[in-house]
Amino acid sequence: MNNKNKKAIILLSGGLDSATVIAIAASQGYLCYALSFRYGQRHERELISAENIAKTNNAAQHRIIDIDLAQLGGSALTDKNIEVPKQGDDLENKNKIPITYVPARNTIFLSYALAWAEVIGAFDIFIGVNSSDYSGYPDCRAEFIKAFEKTANLATAAAIEKKGIYKIHTPIIELSKAEIITAGTKLGVDYSLTHSCYDPTPQGKSCGKCDSCRLRLKGFKEAGIKDPIEYAI
Numbered sequence: 001m002n003n004k005n006k007k008a009i010i011l012l013s014g015g016l017d018s019a020t021v022i023a024i025a026a027s028q029g030y031l032c033y034a035l036s037f038r039y040g041q042r043h044e045r046e047l048i049s050a051e052n053i054a055k056t057n058n059a060a061q062h063r064i065i066d067i068d069l070a071q072l073g074g075s076a077l078t079d080k081n082i083e084v085p086k087q088g089d090d091l092e093n094k095n096k097i098p099i100t101y102v103p104a105r106n107t108i109f110l111s112y113a114l115a116w117a118e119v120i121g122a123f124d125i126f127i128g129v130n131s132s133d134y135s136g137y138p139d140c141r142a143e144f145i146k147a148f149e150k151t152a153n154l155a156t157a158a159a160i161e162k163k164g165i166y167k168i169h170t171p172i173i174e175l176s177k178a179e180i181i182t183a184g185t186k187l188g189v190d191y192s193l194t195h196s197c198y199d200p201t202p203q204g205k206s207c208g209k210c211d212s213c214r215l216r217l218k219g220f221k222e223a224g225i226k227d228p229i230e231y232a233i
Contacts, residue, residue: 003028003029003030003124004029005029005031006029006030006031006122006124007030007031007033007060007117007120007121007122007124008025008030008031008032008033008122008124008125008126008169009033009035009113009114009116009117009122009124009125009126010022010025010032010033010034010035010059010125010126011035011036011109011110011113011125011126011127011128012034012035012036012050012053012054012062013036013046013050013128014036014045014046014047014048014049014050014053014194014195015046015049015128015194015195015196015212016177016180016181016184016189016191016194016196016216016219017128017129017130017172017180018050018053018127018128019049019053019184019189019191019193019194020128020172020180020181020183020184020187020189021126021127021128021169021171021172022034022053022054022057022059022126023057023184023187023188023189024126024171024172024183024187025124025126025169025171026057026058027187030124030126031060032054032057032058032059032060033059033060033061033062033063033116033120033122034050034053034054034057034059034061034062034063035062035063035065035109035112035113035116036050036051036054036062036063036064036065037064037065037066037067037109037112038064038065038066038067039066039067039068039069039070039078039102039105039108040067040068040069040070040071040078041070041077041078042076042077042078042080042084042198042199043199043200043204045195045197045200045204046195047064048195048204049193049194049195050062050064051064052193053193053194056190056193063116065112067108067112069102069103069105069108072103074102074103075099075100075101075102075103076099076100076198077100077102077198078102082099084100084198084199084210085098085099085100085210085211086199086207086209086210087209096136097136097137097138098136098137098211100198100210100211100212101136101137101138104139105139106127106129106137106139106140106144107139107144107148109127110125110127110148110152110168113125113127114152114155114156114166117166118156118157118158121158121163121164123158123163123164123165123166123167124166124167124169125152125166125167125168125169126169126170126171127145127168127169127170128170128172129141129145129170129172129173130172130173130175130177130180131173131174132173132174132175132176140173142170142173145168145170145173148168149166149167149168152166152168153165153166176219176222177215177216177218177219177220177222177223178218178219178220178221178222178223179223180219181219181220181223181225182223182225185223185225190228191227191228191229192228192229194229195229196212196213196215196216197210197212197213198210198211198212198213200232201232205230205231205232206229206230206231206232207231207232207233208231208232208233209233213231
């Protein structure tokens with residue numbers, strides 16, 4: 001695919017999914033503009049990872065935007081009075097949306113990405129949503145992405161003036177964690193730079209017990225690749 005110097009916004013959390021996605025976008029020739037958020041999450045360890053990942057992928061820019069979703073609460077990731085589930089309790093119940101779901105987070109993040117895309121003249125937005133290994137989050141589904149893409153092309157001056165058509169890219173949406181890791185490894189992703197844990201230690205080590213850690217460990221095991229990060233357990 002020839003997209004040399006074509007601008008794209010990459011939503012970059014610092015986790016292994018978004019690290020793989022920015023590598024995919026870069027491999028396709030896109031000029032990557034990375035976008036991360038300080039949104040009131042329990043920790044900022046992931047933002048350190050996001051900065052390092054942006055640098056290693058030669059992002060044209062990397063912006064970190066402040067949004068205080070902790071004022072709204074409703075999630076274990078933004079409300080310290082709500083415990084982060086451990087030992088996979090939430091993973092086992094596919095019919096229940098986990099308490100680690102942050103209300104409307106991807107809708108908010110995509111809205112900011114869309115605004116920045118319109119400002120810099122980009123029409124491609126990449127997001128590392130995944131519904132195969134973990135389908136608990138409603139804003140990680142293909143139906144949501146399709147609906148937002150339609151909204152983007154109805155809500156922006158650039159689209160109405162026919163300067164371009166917005167496309168939301170979800171290259172890993174149907175991949176398992178093992179498949180994501182395998183694909184990223186082939187692209188040279190340095191997973192030692194990534195951070196996935198919902199509840200790391202004060203020193204920044206991953207807990208190894210939360211849903212995100214368990215999914216990550218499972219993915220590396222199934223991919224037959226050693227997880228390069230350090231865990232508290």
